[in-house]
Amino acid sequence: MNDMELANQNIHRLGNVLVPMNSYGPLIEEKMQTFLEEEYQNGIKEMSTAEICKMIGKHLGEDSFLYWAYKNDIDVVVPGIMDGAVGSQIWLFTQKHSDFKLNVVGDANLLSGLIFKAEKSGAFMIGGGISKHHTLWWNQYREGLDYAFYITTAQEFDGSLSGALVREAISWGKVTQVAKQSTLHAEVTTILPFIYAALISKLQK
DSSP: OOHHHHHHTTEEEETTEEEEGGGSHHHHHHHHHHHHHHHHHTTOOEEOHHHHHHHHHHHSOTTOHHHHHHHTTOOOOOTTTTSSHHHHHHHHHHHHOTTOEEOHHHHHHHHHHHHHHOSSOEEEEESOTHHHHHHHHHHGGGTSEEEEEEEESOOGGGOOTTTOOGGGGGGGTSEEEEEEEEEEESOHHHHHHHHHHHHHHHHHO
């Protein structure tokens, strides 16, 4: 596609996904500033990313992943939250409220509490980057994951986080040497429905 033409039409491109500008920046700014202001007026002046995700989910509809996480009290940690529109809005909010803090140590306490108590630990990693590495990183403190399955389109040769195979993490102690682990090179939207269907079939049997 012609990205200059898309820019002139106020459309952002994420690979083969087109995002109209009015569905992204301005909308996220309006919602985030409203949500954060509501929390601030209720006396909350410090939040972890898990708490921010619950705050967002509380305000969204049933078609949202974060809504269902909020409804079922499931924590969602976003280690790279500042690298994006939501993080920019948190920063912008602090320009008006300098006493508001993003507490990433709170996320670390949440994750360490799960890791240190776990008798077994498993990870289903979809896509790479910081979220995949964060999952592996925290599990080194319990001598590694017992189960690890990673789906990616990235390749190992470039030395990137996304391209690293799960078994590479064994050398770091992030995956145990006897773990059931595998990396599947596939485009996740084509493969995940089959994995889900197989899981449902197995549970029904």
